[in-house]
Amino acid sequence: xxxxxxxxxxxxxxxxxxxxxxxxxxxxxxxxxxxxxxxxxxxxxxxxxxxxxxxxxxxxxxxxxxxxxxxxxxxxxxxxxxxxxxxxxxxxxxxxxxxxxxxxxxxxxxxxxxxxxxxxxxxxxxxxxxxxxxxxxxxxxxxxxxxxxxxxxxxxxxxxxxxxxxxxxxxxxxxxxxxxxxxxxxxxxxxxxxxxxxxxxxxxxxxxxxxxxxxxxxxxxxxxxxxxxxxxxxxxxxxxxxxxxxxxxxxxxxxxxxxxxxxxxxxxxxxxxxxxxxxxxxxxxxxxxxxxxxxxxxxxxxxxxxxxxxxxxxxxxxxxxxxxxxxxxxxxxxxxxxxxxxxxxxxxxxxxxxxxxxxxxxxxxxxxxxxxxxxxxxxxxxxxxxxxxxxxxxxxxxxxxxxxxxxxxxxxxxxxxxxxxxxxxxxxxxxxxxxxxxxxxxxxxxxxxxxxxxxxxxxxxxxxxxxxxxxxxxxxxxxxxxxxxxxxxxxxxxxxxxxxxxxxxxxxxxxxxxxxxxxxxxxxxxxxxxxxxxxxxxxxxxxxxxxxxxxxxxxxxxxxxxxxxxxxxxxxxxxxxxxxxxxxxxxxxxxxxxxxxxxxxxxxxxxxxxxxxxxxxxxxxxxxxxxxxxxxxxxxxxxxxxxxxxxx
Numbered sequence: 001x002x003x004x005x006x007x008x009x010x011x012x013x014x015x016x017x018x019x020x021x022x023x024x025x026x027x028x029x030x031x032x033x034x035x036x037x038x039x040x041x042x043x044x045x046x047x048x049x050x051x052x053x054x055x056x057x058x059x060x061x062x063x064x065x066x067x068x069x070x071x072x073x074x075x076x077x078x079x080x081x082x083x084x085x086x087x088x089x090x091x092x093x094x095x096x097x098x099x100x101x102x103x104x105x106x107x108x109x110x111x112x113x114x115x116x117x118x119x120x121x122x123x124x125x126x127x128x129x130x131x132x133x134x135x136x137x138x139x140x141x142x143x144x145x146x147x148x149x150x151x152x153x154x155x156x157x158x159x160x161x162x163x164x165x166x167x168x169x170x171x172x173x174x175x176x177x178x179x180x181x182x183x184x185x186x187x188x189x190x191x192x193x194x195x196x197x198x199x200x201x202x203x204x205x206x207x208x209x210x211x212x213x214x215x216x217x218x219x220x221x222x223x224x225x226x227x228x229x230x231x232x233x234x235x236x237x238x239x240x241x242x243x244x245x246x247x248x249x250x251x252x253x254x255x256x257x258x259x260x261x262x263x264x265x266x267x268x269x270x271x272x273x274x275x276x277x278x279x280x281x282x283x284x285x286x287x288x289x290x291x292x293x294x295x296x297x298x299x300x301x302x303x304x305x306x307x308x309x310x311x312x313x314x315x316x317x318x319x320x321x322x323x324x325x326x327x328x329x330x331x332x333x334x335x336x337x338x339x340x341x342x343x344x345x346x347x348x349x350x351x352x353x354x355x356x357x358x359x360x361x362x363x364x365x366x367x368x369x370x371x372x373x374x375x376x377x378x379x380x381x382x383x384x385x386x387x388x389x390x391x392x393x394x395x396x397x398x399x400x401x402x403x404x405x406x407x408x409x410x411x412x413x414x415x416x417x418x419x420x421x422x423x424x425x426x427x428x429x430x431x432x433x434x435x436x437x438x439x440x441x442x443x444x445x446x447x448x449x450x451x452x453x454x455x456x457x458x459x460x461x462x463x464x465x466x467x468x469x470x471x472x473x474x475x476x477x478x479x480x481x482x483x484x485x486x487x488x489x490x491x492x493x494x495x496x497x498x499x500x501x502x503x504x505x506x507x508x509x510x511x512x513x514x515x516x517x518x519x520x521x522x523x524x525x526x527x528x529x530x531x532x533x534x535x536x537x538x539x540x541x542x543x544x545x546x547x548x549x550x551x552x553x554x555x556x557x558x559x560x561x562x563x564x565x566x567x568x569x570x571x572x573x574x575x576x577x578x579x580x581x582x583x584x585x586x587x588x589x590x591x592x593x594x595x596x597x598x599x600x601x602x603x604x605x606x607x608x609x610x611x612x613x614x615x616x617x618x619x620x621x622x623x624x625x626x627x628x629x630x631x632x633x634x635x636x637x638x639x640x641x642x643x644x645x646x647x648x
Contacts, residue, residue: 023085024066031062061088123160124178124185125205126348129312130156132189132203133293133353135174136309137362145174155362167194172226184208189310190271192223203272203292203310217334218531219291222633224271227305232358236299236306238282241321244375244416245277245577245618248463249540252579254280254622263624263639266303270296274629277576277617279318279326284357285637286326287629288315295319295328297360300622303637307360312349316373317416317616320383322397325363327354327383331371333413345388346371352385354400364400368393374416374460377424379438386417386426392436404441408434414533414616416460418468420512429457431472433510447515449508450474458533460577464540464560466512471536471547476502476525484525484552500527505536505549507558519563526552530575530590535616541580541599548573548587555587557602567602571595576618579626584644588614588628596644606646610636619643 065088134155138146145168146152149159162180173191177184185207188194192202200206202221245252272289279286284306285298293311298304313330320327331350352372353365370389377384381397393405410428418425423444424436431453434446449456453474461470481490481502489502505523510516523536530550538545538558544566545558555573557566572589579586584605585597592613596605612630619628627637638648 028062028066031059031066064088122347124162124180124183125207127156127159128176128178128185128187128205129293129349131176132187133310133312133362133365135189136360139171140307140309140360144168144170169194190223192221201291203294217332219273222269222272222289224269224633229305229307230299232284232297232299232306234358236283237324237357239280239321240323240378241279241281241286241318242379243320243377243419244317244460245537245539246620248418248420250460250462250537250577251539251541252277252577252618252620253581254620257581257621257640258623263641264301264303264637265639265642266637268298268303268305268635268637269633270294270308270635272633273631274633274635275615275617275631276315276317276629278620278627278629278635279321280620280622280627281321281357284321284326285627285635286319286321286328287635288319288328288330289633290314290316293330295355297326297357298635300625300637303635309355309360309362311353312351312365313371314373316414317375320376320378321357322378322383324357325354325397326357327352327376327378327397329372329374329376329385331368331373331388333371333373350387352376352383352395354383354397366395366400366402373414374412377417377419379419379422382438384417384419384424384438386412386415388413392417392424392426394438394441406436406441406443409446410457412457414460414535415457416537418461418463420463420468423512425461425463425468425512427456427459427461427470427472430454431456433461433468433470433508433515435468435512435515444513445515447510447517449517449520450506453506455505455534455536459535460537462538462540462545463512464543464545467518467560468510468512469538469540469545470508470510471505471523471538472508473503473505473534473536473551476504480504480522480525486525486527489527500529502527503534503551505534505547505551507538507545507547507556507563509560509563521556521558521563521565523547523549523556523565524552524554524568526554528553533575535575537577537618539577539580539618544599546578546580546585546599548576548578550575550590553590555585555597555602557585557599569597569602569604571597571604574614575616576614579619579621581621581626581640582644586619586626586643588618594619594628594643594646594648596646605644608646608648610648 065085134152135145137155164178166176168174169191173189175188175194177186185205187205272292272294275290283300285300288295295311296308297306311328311330314332332346334347349367350371351367354363368387370387372385374386382394383397384394390408394403412428415427422439424438431449435444437444453472455473459471504525508520509518534550538547543560547556553572554568554570556568574588574590583599585599587595592610595607612632615631617629619626624640626640626643629635642648
């Protein structure tokens, strides 16, 4: 009787010629089957090297096992021999498991579609949105809402054929019902007693028949308490805000930080969900709402309401502010079947609108084919907008006259354009970075940052000196997942078990005038999937770029001169940019908190709970006051010292 392991193997299964012959035949057949699947892209197609690497892997494992079986028990008793035979069996089981799961998924019933447009009649919803904006202009002039569509003709296109009825409650609110061609759409604004359907959302057309929204399109009714509109004095109107986050560094600071002697403390709620940061100029704070287009101007010193109006569609980012106008973007992404070609997404109307800074009276609006979901950019007497249908358009600030338009090679959804001197720089999907000379109206360069990846059209570039920073995202490799400690994801990938897609964002530094890449820095692997898009806009301070990565929840500090990562801290960051001030980094998180980090070390100094989540809106600094908007419609203005001490 054999007592050693070698004896057990020689006397056991592997010593029997018949068993070895059957196992060998199985390996021969499976080798041929596996090689065919590998070259068809059905086996290990995602590993480095793709199909060729998969085929070589199969040949090595199954071929090696066949050689050992032919050699007989002496070879099979070695550790390497036993390992190789076991590896061949595991590989076969893994491949069959993956194919079985794929087949099961194919037989499973398809999930309910969430990608159909909200309205079955674009004409009805377009007019109702126009009417919502026009009603506020009518109210500003007459003190109450208009009783009919004829009264709104100065601000709206002609309504489509159908039956339209409007109900109003003086200046408190109004509602409309529009029927045409078998479809009926309703809208109610501000006064909930006028709501006719329990599921309808304030300020958003509801149609029958209707369809569901995708998660990132969901909006909720947010009503604010009635406030008197106090207007503004001439002394309140000063300064400007020319682009997203105030400047090319994306600092979010309207001027230098000063002592707390000029700090303010107030909380104001507006009627709509807020995803954008505020813009600040003079004694005015401007912000727009996502979902219903509510747009307000508040007094910086008190938070009281100066005026409120409505844009004709959703507002995604903060406005641009000139000497006498405030210019807002509008549009939506309700159609989630995002086309790869030039066709626009979303439902009309889309474009930009200019209001008088003191009164809120509309000076002009311009419609575009495709939504404008980024902040306008102002240079001298020209305003530029990024239109998602592959276009940069320039208008004269004072009257909205179109001056020129430049087509783009790809789409940019939420990536706010960057203005540096005469260069307008913008990220485009999937991984393009383009620069346009606004003086010559000609593209300077378009550089592809990577052959695979995406998201460059969702993150806003930042600049410092002659450097431009752009973030994009890409699939994480097995090696990067292993380095990041994602061993379960590595194992799932090897065994063919479906798992959440692992991504990482990458920060790239290019020379501003040429587009030449100088360095790139991976920002870490993660599997977090925020609704909508991932963003990742850098903020630059004292030669360091601070980047929030919602994919892994970290804030990462990267040295500008080398691309070296100084620190990376997990705070469960939201999508908004950070505010860097007084050697501190203020970060809003996805779990309704605000975290203060040490700008040098990345250590958490303190954390406080907020009364809601801040989404794409990073903190904004003006004087000694920092202002943060929340998704639930709240705007928090607090002395900077209170934010830094987590006492807000």
